[in-house]
Amino acid sequence: MTTLVWLRDDLRLGDNPALTAAADDADGVIVLYVLDEESEYVRPLGGAAKWWLHHSLLSLREALGRRGIPLVLRRGAAEEQVPRVVRESGADRVLWNRRYGQARSHDAALKAALRESGITVRSSPGDLLFEPWTVATQSGGPYRVYSAFWRACTAGPPPAEPLPIPEGLLPSKRTVESEELSSWGLLPTDPDWAGGIAARWEPGEASAVRALEAFLETRVQRYARRDFPAEETGSELSPHLRWGEISPRQVWHRTLRAGGDTGMFLSELGWREFAKHTAFHFGPLESSNLNPRFDAFPWLTEADEGFDAWKAGKTGFGIVDAGMQELWRTGFMHNRVRMIAASLLTKNLGLHWRIGESWFWDTLVDADEASNPFNWQWVAGSGVDAAPYFRIFNPELQQKKFDPEGAYVERWAPYSVALPQIIDLKSTRGDALQAYRALPS
Incomplete structure (x- = not known):
């Protein structure tokens, strides 16, 4: 018998609870990754994310290979592929790290089905410092204000x-x-637009x-x-965190050990x-x-000029x-600039935040199913703990304040000064x- 470890957004060996739990199996381990583009809970990956996934899986395969363990790749609905690999491998135990988004109900159903067939299934803490059910308001509900949420997190036991x-x-x-990674077609070929991404990441x-x-x-x-x-002040860890190449627990504790004002x-x-x-x-x-009041907001819902x-990048x-x-x-944008760009789209051009969020989803290497729409809703004013709608980022004033010498603009869009x-x-x-x-209260 053997243990099957099913990896998802946790493509690492260190601080991987599922892998650690599998190390006690003398009959060996099979590590599986499923590219699921069929299940209804799945949001298909954007182009930049596919590029990252391809290379992250290559790196993971190499790291596992140095330990004599192959990485099994399958494509298809996970509820079909995981039981299939269980049967093919004769595994009597399946381990994974928890997911907290739309996939969690799917994981629960798969866990129940495997257990009914006599398979031991165990899930472990996933890619959060604090699991969602461990942080609640005094009334037992979720927080809707960040400052109160973070105070509650840091007041309790440490990660x-x-x-x-x-x-x-x-x-x-x-x-x-195992399927061939190259057969999945994750890399752009005609044309190959990922040269700048590869140069940066x-x-x-x-x-x-x-x-x-x-x-x-x-x-x-x-x-x-x-x-x-x-x-150059940012960590640029966001894509590594998004794909689970490093865990937030590793970042948290290593940062505290480094000391200083962190x-x-x-x-x-x-x-x-x-x-x-x-x-x-x-x-x-x-x-x-998230704020249903904005269901009545007259955003434009079709892309326009x-x-x-x-x-x-031709707004002037x-x-x-x-x-x-x-x-x-490069598949990346500085965080302050993301907010300025999102504000211009939603509050000056009048386009629905979902249009901009979809573009970021396709072009960001760190596009995350929670953070990407959450941040767009924050800027648009429709989210929890949102910037008030009347807080509109003026791009001219923001540039004077945060790029006063024009170095950032000169690096990426020097042509813009002539547009x-x-x-x-x-007026907008x-x-x-x-x-x-005019929105109903």
Whole structure:
């Protein structure tokens, strides 16, 4: 008999509770990844995310291979593929790390079906510092305000210490057929638009650990200036966290050991937690307004010329155009600029936040099913703990404040200074506020 470990958004060996639990099986381990694009709970990956997944799986396969353990790849509905691999391998135990979004009900159903067939199934804590049911208001409900949520998180027991890479993992004695990763078509080919992404990023667990160490060594003490996009102050850990190449527990405890003034950085992990807790209680976030009042807001629901100019970085607003170019070329955009760009789309151009969220979903390497729509709703004003709708980011003032020398714009969109601005900020702001005031209370 053997143990099947089913990996999802946890593509690492270190601090992997499911893998650690499998290390006690003398009959060996099979590690499985299923590319599920068929189950109804699945949101199909965007192009940039597919590129990252391909290279992350290559890295994981190599790391497992050094320990003599193959990575089994299957494509199809997980409720069909997991039991199939169980039968083919003769596994009597299935382990995985929990998911907290739409997939959790699917996981529960699969767990029940496997147990009915006599298989032992166990799930372990997933990619959160604090599991959603451990943090609640005094009335027992979920938090809707970040500051109160994070105070409650940090007032309780600290996050669990991360687990080391498990020793003693043994390969199963039974060979299970794996699909070829290249057959999944995750990489762009005609044309190959990922050159800039490949130049900036190196997916994989080892790269994630190096990124964290580099940040703690050189930039964390300057993190207070994280809003200045021309300065290298960010951690750039978000895609590694999204794919589980490093866990939030590893980041949390390593950062605390590094010492210094790290509270602001750790609070950003808290914002990530807040997004995932919100999705757990209220999701899916990409399909509906968290504040139902905004169901009546007259957003434009079809892409138009304004959207075309926005996504191409040709709005005439330098910091927005620079951000959209950075996104297209590298699969990433500075966080402050994401907010400015989202505000322009939703509150000046009048387009529905779902249109912008969908574009980010397709082009970001760190596109996350909770954080991406959560942050769009925050800017649009329709989310929990939302910026008030009347808080509209003026891109000209934001550029003067956060890119005063124009270095960020010069790097990514120097052409923008010669472009006419596609809208009048004052009039569109007035139109947005008038529509907001007309909403039913």
